[in-house]
Amino acid sequence: MSPVYTKEQREQMRKILQPEYAIGCGVITRDEYDKLKDEFFAQSELSVGLILPLILIVLGLKLMPQIGIEGRYWVALCIALVPVSAGLFWVGMERRNKFRLELELLIEGNWQRLQESKKQQSSSTTGGATDKIQSAVAKAIETKAIDKLNVDVNVKS
Amino acid sequence: MGSNVIMPDDQGSSRSASDAQKGAGAAPEGILAGLATVFYAWADYLSRGGQSSQSGASGSGGFFSTLWRAVSRHFELLLIPSVLLAFFLILTNVYGIHVWPLFLLTEISAVWLGLAFGWACIKEDLKRVEDPDPQDFDSLGFFYSRIASRSPLLFEITTAQRALKTRHAARSAASRRFGARESTPTTPPAPRSGVDDARDLVRSYWEPDEEDQPSGNDGERKK
Numbered sequence: 001m002s003p004v005y006t007k008e009q010r011e012q013m014r015k016i017l018q019p020e021y022a023i024g025c026g027v028i029t030r031d032e033y034d035k036l037k038d039e040f041f042a043q044s045e046l047s048v049g050l051i052l053p054l055i056l057i058v059l060g061l062k063l064m065p066q067i068g069i070e071g072r073y074w075v076a077l078c079i080a081l082v083p084v085s086a087g088l089f090w091v092g093m094e095r096r097n098k099f100r101l102e103l104e105l106l107i108e109g110n111w112q113r114l115q116e117s118k119k120q121q122s123s124s125t126t127g128g129a130t131d132k133i134q135s136a137v138a139k140a141i142e143t144k145a146i147d148k149l150n151v152d153v154n155v156k157s
Numbered sequence: 158m159g160s161n162v163i164m165p166d167d168q169g170s171s172r173s174a175s176d177a178q179k180g181a182g183a184a185p186e187g188i189l190a191g192l193a194t195v196f197y198a199w200a201d202y203l204s205r206g207g208q209s210s211q212s213g214a215s216g217s218g219g220f221f222s223t224l225w226r227a228v229s230r231h232f233e234l235l236l237i238p239s240v241l242l243a244f245f246l247i248l249t250n251v252y253g254i255h256v257w258p259l260f261l262l263t264e265i266s267a268v269w270l271g272l273a274f275g276w277a278c279i280k281e282d283l284k285r286v287e288d289p290d291p292q293d294f295d296s297l298g299f300f301y302s303r304i305a306s307r308s309p310l311l312f313e314i315t316t317a318q319r320a321l322k323t324r325h326a327a328r329s330a331a332s333r334r335f336g337a338r339e340s341t342p343t344t345p346p347a348p349r350s351g352v353d354d355a356r357d358l359v360r361s362y363w364e365p366d367e368e369d370q371p372s373g374n375d376g377e378r379k380k
Contacts, residue, residue: 055264062260078267085271104311
């Protein structure tokens with residue numbers, strides 16, 4: 001289950017989802033960011049970057065006298081370029097979206113962990129103060145009891 | 158560019174003439190099919206009064222119906238590259254003008270058309286989140302359903318801008334409709350958009366019911 005966030009936390013989260021800001025705040029490391037970038041964003045760049053070589057390959061096929069695509073094959077090749085480039089573009093955008101999603105999930109998870117540890121730290125600090133007070137009270141009671149005991153002993157003697 | 162851009166060719170004009178004859182017989186099938194598709198989409202576009210996108214439900218359907226919806230709704234994106242592609246194909250194939258810049262321009266217009274088509278498909282997919290009364294995550298579209306199934310907070314953040322746009326559009330439409338009635342002092346409540354319905358769906362999926370709280374199964378998602 002996802003935790004329920006306050007409005008302030010949501011606003012902070014919105015800000016912290018920027019990767020550079022998250023790295024600066026120490027929510028994620030540069031290595032984690034680079035790792036995700038090398039995996040998903042590189043796939044996106046690769047897919048979109050294939051479009052230009054595709055154009056050049058088709059142009060080469062058309063211009064090479066040994067192959068020299070003509071007539072209906074040239075029309076078919078040009079029409080086939082439409083879905084192929086659309087597919088490459090779609091895959092590129094999908095991978096880019098995946099990269100953003102994974103990055104934001106990483107930031108959210110780390111940020112949530114930080115919030116929880118901060119909460120625990122603050123509660124343990126409060127718990128320590130209570131312990132100190134308790135021990136001081138116990139010590140005072142003990143001292144008083146010993147004094148009383150001393151008095152009793154004196155009276156008897 | 159001068160005459161030096163013409164492909165060096167030993168056969169010269171005789172080859173071009175034969176290609177022109179060959180192309181004139183070969184091209185029409187592909188080109189006419191493409192033109193027929195474009196004109197059919199244009200007719201569909203005009204039949205909706207030039208509305209590039211319908212408001213409200215985009216509905217669901219098969220793969221090809223989704224593609225067709227993307228074509229018909231974003232027709233203005235696809236029109237220029239389609240016309241350019243047909244024009245250059247006719248020039249290079251029917252009229253047999255064998256100049257490499259024309260080939261390159263034909264390919265570029267084909268790729269332009271492909272990119273526009275891909276962009277239209279993505280826009281159409283992202284628009285599905287605005288459907289009122291979504292039934293499940295699949296009805297939110299491919300991209301948003303993936304976000305919603307991973308994190309409701311990220312879903313809320315990513316749809317925030319879209320909801321603002323929807324609300325702004327609804328408010329401006331309402332103000333246009335009721336603009337003349339200045340006498341009404343009270344402002345109408347903010348219209349509820351389809352994105353709000355989507356958020357409710359995601360929240361109901363992720364957040365436990367009130368009565369489920371003490372059961373100790375907080376860590377599990379509601380099925």
